[in-house]
Amino acid sequence: MEATADLDFAVRLLAATPTHESRDPQLLRQWARCADGFGASLPRVEFTSTVVERADGLQQGLLARYRSRPTPTVELFTDTLAAAEELVDRRGWRHWYPPGSLRAAALAHETVHERLHHGPERLALKRELGHVLLRCGRLRWYGHVAGAEEVAAHAYARTVCGLGRSPLLLTAALAEVFTQKDTHREK
Numbered sequence: 001m002e003a004t005a006d007l008d009f010a011v012r013l014l015a016a017t018p019t020h021e022s023r024d025p026q027l028l029r030q031w032a033r034c035a036d037g038f039g040a041s042l043p044r045v046e047f048t049s050t051v052v053e054r055a056d057g058l059q060q061g062l063l064a065r066y067r068s069r070p071t072p073t074v075e076l077f078t079d080t081l082a083a084a085e086e087l088v089d090r091r092g093w094r095h096w097y098p099p100g101s102l103r104a105a106a107l108a109h110e111t112v113h114e115r116l117h118h119g120p121e122r123l124a125l126k127r128e129l130g131h132v133l134l135r136c137g138r139l140r141w142y143g144h145v146a147g148a149e150e151v152a153a154h155a156y157a158r159t160v161c162g163l164g165r166s167p168l169l170l171t172a173a174l175a176e177v178f179t180q181k182d183t184h185r186e187k
Helices: 007-016 025-041 078-091 101-118 119-130 148-160 167-186
Strands: 050-054 064-067 071-079 132-136 140-141
Touching: 007 025, 007 148, 007 167, 025 119, 025 148, 064 078, 064 101, 071 078, 071 101, 078 101, 078 167, 101 119, 101 148, 101 167, 119 140, 148 167
Parallel strands: 050 071
Antiparallel strands: 064 071, 132 140
């Protein structure tokens, strides 16, 4: 898993997203590269959402989640965060994810979701991706690329938290661990 490039994890994320099943792999790679570059280049902003800690993330397969209503809130799932910290130690990845960086990365990741939900970056990401749905003369309507916001959020978190690898590696590793546990339970 460590040998897989961060961009390849981003491509896998897009490929596994509904609506992309029959997309050209090179187009998915192009979108992944654009979304990653977009997220990595976003200027650092202050985290302003309310944080609510919960302990049921493992059940839901979530480490953090942004909610815009009734007020901007990030739900941080402490059980999943603890599992991620344990996994980093067990795999020897502490040099990529220093102590405390996983919580900071989760909050930074959700900050991008807030920015893409409320700010002008939403249209900027669409333009960066270049997925044109309709042209009328010089006017263009850009389409949404499912999963691209997720790739951008991971790239932003990697950059602003100074991580050695994208949180996408950790997400894939966590998914692998919990898929294996579910498989063992079924037997």
